[in-house]
Amino acid sequence: MKRYILNSFVAAIILFAAACKPEIETPAGTTAGQANFSKYIAVGNSLTSGFADGGLYLEGQKVAYPNLIAAKMASVGGGAFTSPFFTDEHSNGSGYLTLSALVNGTPTLTQVTDKLAYRDAAKHLDKYSGEIQNLGIPGMRVDLSFDPSLTFSAANPYFERLLTDAQVGKTNYFQFIQGRNHTFFSLWLGNNDVLGYATNGAVTVTGDPTTVLTDKVTFSSLYANLLNALTAGGQKGIVATIPDVTAIPYFNTVKPSLLLAAARAANPAAQAVFIQTGTGAVRAATDEDLIRLPFQSAGLFGQGAIPYGLHPLNPIENKWVLDKDEVIKVKDYVNSYNSSIKSLATSKGLAIADTYSYFNQVASIDGINVQGITLKAAFISGGAFSLDGIHLTPRGNAVIANVFIDAINAKYGSTVPSVDITQYRGVKFPDK
Amino acid sequence: MKKILFSVLLSAPLWVLGQGFQVNLQGQKQIGMAGAGSALALDEASVFYNPGAVTFLEKNSVSAGVNPLLFKSAFKQSGSNITENVKNKIAPPFEFYAVWGPKSNKWKLGLGVYSPFGGLVDWGDNWSGKYALTSLNLKAIYFQPTLSIKITDRIGIGAGFVYNHGDVNLQRALPVNYPDGRSGHVTLDGTGKGYGWNAGLYIKTLSNISFALVHKSKVITKLDGGTADFTVPQSLAGSFPPGNTFSAELPLPATTSLGVGIPLSKSTVLAFDASWVQWHIYKDLSFDYATNTPALVDTKSARNYHDGSSFKLGINHQASEKLALRAGVGYAFSPVQDGYVTPEAPDADRYILSAGLGYAPTRHFEVNASFFFEDVKSRKQKNIETGLDGTFKTLVYAPGISLTYKW
Numbered sequence: 144m145k146r147y148i149l150n151s152f153v154a155a156i157i158l159f160a161a162a163c164k165p166e167i168e169t170p171a172g173t174t175a176g177q178a179n180f181s182k183y184i185a186v187g188n189s190l191t192s193g194f195a196d197g198g199l200y201l202e203g204q205k206v207a208y209p210n211l212i213a214a215k216m217a218s219v220g221g222g223a224f225t226s227p228f229f230t231d232e233h234s235n236g237s238g239y240l241t242l243s244a245l246v247n248g249t250p251t252l253t254q255v256t257d258k259l260a261y262r263d264a265a266k267h268l269d270k271y272s273g274e275i276q277n278l279g280i281p282g283m284r285v286d287l288s289f290d291p292s293l294t295f296s297a298a299n300p301y302f303e304r305l306l307t308d309a310q311v312g313k314t315n316y317f318q319f320i321q322g323r324n325h326t327f328f329s330l331w332l333g334n335n336d337v338l339g340y341a342t343n344g345a346v347t348v349t350g351d352p353t354t355v356l357t358d359k360v361t362f363s364s365l366y367a368n369l370l371n372a373l374t375a376g377g378q379k380g381i382v383a384t385i386p387d388v389t390a391i392p393y394f395n396t397v398k399p400s401l402l403l404a405a406a407r408a409a410n411p412a413a414q415a416v417f418i419q420t421g422t423g424a425v426r427a428a429t430d431e432d433l434i435r436l437p438f439q440s441a442g443l444f445g446q447g448a449i450p451y452g453l454h455p456l457n458p459i460e461n462k463w464v465l466d467k468d469e470v471i472k473v474k475d476y477v478n479s480y481n482s483s484i485k486s487l488a489t490s491k492g493l494a495i496a497d498t499y500s501y502f503n504q505v506a507s508i509d510g511i512n513v514q515g516i517t518l519k520a521a522f523i524s525g526g527a528f529s530l531d532g533i534h535l536t537p538r539g540n541a542v543i544a545n546v547f548i549d550a551i552n553a554k555y556g557s558t559v560p561s562v563d564i565t566q567y568r569g570v571k572f573p574d575k
Numbered sequence: 576m577k578k579i580l581f582s583v584l585l586s587a588p589l590w591v592l593g594q595g596f597q598v599n600l601q602g603q604k605q606i607g608m609a610g611a612g613s614a615l616a617l618d619e620a621s622v623f624y625n626p627g628a629v630t631f632l633e634k635n636s637v638s639a640g641v642n643p644l645l646f647k648s649a650f651k652q653s654g655s656n657i658t659e660n661v662k663n664k665i666a667p668p669f670e671f672y673a674v675w676g677p678k679s680n681k682w683k684l685g686l687g688v689y690s691p692f693g694g695l696v697d698w699g700d701n702w703s704g705k706y707a708l709t710s711l712n713l714k715a716i717y718f719q720p721t722l723s724i725k726i727t728d729r730i731g732i733g734a735g736f737v738y739n740h741g742d743v744n745l746q747r748a749l750p751v752n753y754p755d756g757r758s759g760h761v762t763l764d765g766t767g768k769g770y771g772w773n774a775g776l777y778i779k780t781l782s783n784i785s786f787a788l789v790h791k792s793k794v795i796t797k798l799d800g801g802t803a804d805f806t807v808p809q810s811l812a813g814s815f816p817p818g819n820t821f822s823a824e825l826p827l828p829a830t831t832s833l834g835v836g837i838p839l840s841k842s843t844v845l846a847f848d849a850s851w852v853q854w855h856i857y858k859d860l861s862f863d864y865a866t867n868t869p870a871l872v873d874t875k876s877a878r879n880y881h882d883g884s885s886f887k888l889g890i891n892h893q894a895s896e897k898l899a900l901r902a903g904v905g906y907a908f909s910p911v912q913d914g915y916v917t918p919e920a921p922d923a924d925r926y927i928l929s930a931g932l933g934y935a936p937t938r939h940f941e942v943n944a945s946f947f948f949e950d951v952k953s954r955k956q957k958n959i960e961t962g963l964d965g966t967f968k969t970l971v972y973a974p975g976i977s978l979t980y981k982w
Binding site: 167561 | 650651654655656657660703706750751753754756807813953961962963966
């Protein structure tokens with residue numbers, strides 16, 4: 144009998160204790176502070192749209208950083224957040240790159256060609272109509288937001304798909320983002336004002352406005368116009384600085400030293416990798432000269448009677464290279480744009496997500512440790528950048544969402560909860 | 576009734592660890608007194624608490640007990656509004672003791688089998704710290720043959736040799752993703768052994784106030800040939816070769832305790848123990864893989880523990896010839912410095928509360944039960960190595976029961 148009493152005593156204790164979970168009280172998710180998140184709009188480019196792996200597709204759209212932020216705003220008065228998602232039937236959107244093989248560290252990238260969302264042979268994308276709050280458009284720039292010719296709205300398929308037939312060719316982004324009755328906004332724009340130039344090897348193609356390097360003063364005045372429009376009703380919001388475009392994997396994977404090592408493996412007599420610089424001069428390359436990622440799969444290197452890139456008479460063409468002087472120029476423009484962004488935002492009392500500083504940490508040798516993950520800027524293995532070497536993985540989007548959320552909370556006294564980045568993937572590795 | 580209890584045990588949460596990985600559950604009577612009692616010749620558990628007191632036990636005895644421990648830890652990532660809890664797991668620390676010696680002689684032999692260190696935490700495979708740890712199951716089982724000798728009628732000394740059998744199973748997710756988005760996983764599983772000793776001095780003064788000085792040595796537990804099982808996408812198999820093994824070393828710290836026993840009346844005794852746990856030897860957790868690749872290098876994770884300490888006060892009241900009542904309070908200082916708190920040992924300073932009772936239906940037979948509660952303080956931390964940033968809070972509940980036969 145005594146045993147039974149003891150046994151039931153112990154059983155009761157276990158049941159009691161099992162019900163007594165430890166509690167952790169924090170203020171997260173309790174207040175919007177001085178901000179009003181009831182209607183959030185996100186203004187920006189490909190990064191805002193969820194573009195990844197060289198394409199815009201449904202999986203990327205769903206984890207775009209504004210969508211992750213909006214989901215977290217829900218607990219502090221945030222409303223619905225609508226995005227121009229592709230349908231499930233056309234979920235692969237524009238198509239995108241996958242890592243189909245990785246043999247001895249050499250990746251093979253393959254373009255996805257099924258479930259695409261092209262509605263005609265001219266590669267126009269499925270139209271999306273209805274309310275949109277994720278206003279990110281791949282390729283959008285500060286200067287082209289004010290495109291006076293209004294032609295960019297027809298030329299850019301990602302913009303075109305969001306417009307009615309009556310609007311196509313008759314509007315620009317600055318007009319498009321207005322009149323949306325928002326209470327809060329994010330603005331991460333300007334990357335392409337320098338990236339388009341840089342990813343073309345610092346060569347501006349005549350007649351291609353996406354390869355122009357936007358003038359610094361022009362940038363500042365147009366950015367001010369954007370902010371004026373977005374805060375016309377006294378709305379609060381957040382802007383983001385532009386990452387150093389020379390630090391992304393797109394420019395740091397195919398290195399001259401690696402090319403030379405590969406050339407020497409085939410021909411020990413190879414002396415140097417030769418490039419044509421922006422000034423037209425031909426010289427041996429060093430790792431201070433950045434070669435664009437697509438050069439790896441361009442099939443040019445070492446080809447021809449005079450081996451391409453290995454002889455001064457057949458150097459790697461200027462368009463493939465951001466030479467060290469061009470790197471300095473590009474960095475200078477990024478810094479100038481960022482100081483404009485920061486001073487304009489400060490004068491308007493807006494929050495600033497300093498993605499420039501954050502990505503510099505990611506690009507440092509040791510990377511950055513977050514929740515047990517080491518994020519680096521390395522191509523494929525770094526985890527932050529997708530297979531195009533420019534845009535973010537879902538994990539990269541989650542990390543950036545937290546940079547925005549932290550800045551919003553710090554500025555407005557809100558407690559938007561942070562995103563659990565461990566729920567978001569890096570690059571998908573083939574299981575074969 | 577027994578069946579009901581069994582099913583409750585299986586469905587209930589559980590688990591372990593004291594300061595760091597120390598488990599303070601080695602004898603039902605002492606547990607009821609918050610773990611104090613090194614200066615009391617209470618029972619055969621003195622083999623652990625103070626080998627010097629063993630020779631003062633009046634009878635020969637054997638006992639076996641179990642203390643299913645409910646380790647309820649929670650984590651909230653900094654800035655998050657989601658609290659995550661460890662899964663409910665059962666891994667009861669147990670203890671077995673035997674003490675024998677010729678009656679009215681100056682010496683006694685003892686044997687103790689107990690688990691002074693351990694840890695079972697299972698955060699699940701998809702929690703926000705999964706890339707730091709998903710689960711740890713660590714068991715150290717000490718086997719301790721002991722000799723205790725009465726030097727005078729009031730002074731006893733004793734010493735035991737310690738053999739440790741250690742098991743460790745450590746798992747975490749790897750931040751590499753399969754085509755379906757799920758993460759890789761690694762399981763490190765191994766068995767190790769180590770040696771040490773346990774010695775104590777027991778002094779009973781003329782006023783019947785007793786003192787104890789006990790030192791339990793460090794036990795460096797070495798694991799060799801443990802399996803390192805990496806589950807990764809096939810294209811990364813070259814970086815994480817199958818069939819790999821590892822070796823590692825887990826230093827279990829020495830503990831020096833000073834105890835005082837004060838009889839308040841003929842039936843009531845007070846016990847106080849102060850312990851100094853020399854955790855400073857736990858500098859790092861290193862894994863040396865048999866096969867290394869550029870992606871799989873040997874790891875050396877800094878732990879940099881400080882020494883920990885604890886202070887425990889307990890009372891034992893013999894309410895009647897058959898019934899004893901016990902209670903205790905204590906406080907322990909964590910050995911884990913800021914920046915080194917990990918989900919495998921989400922440690923912080925803690926309060927201890929306990930209660931116990933003993934019942935002896937016959938001269939030969941005794942049942943003891945205890946309830947042990949620890950409130951580990953909430954601790955907001957950002958781990959230096961992993962960047963895991965958040966608040967841990969832990970409550971520990973440990974009911975226990977033991978059976979003793981004396982002759």
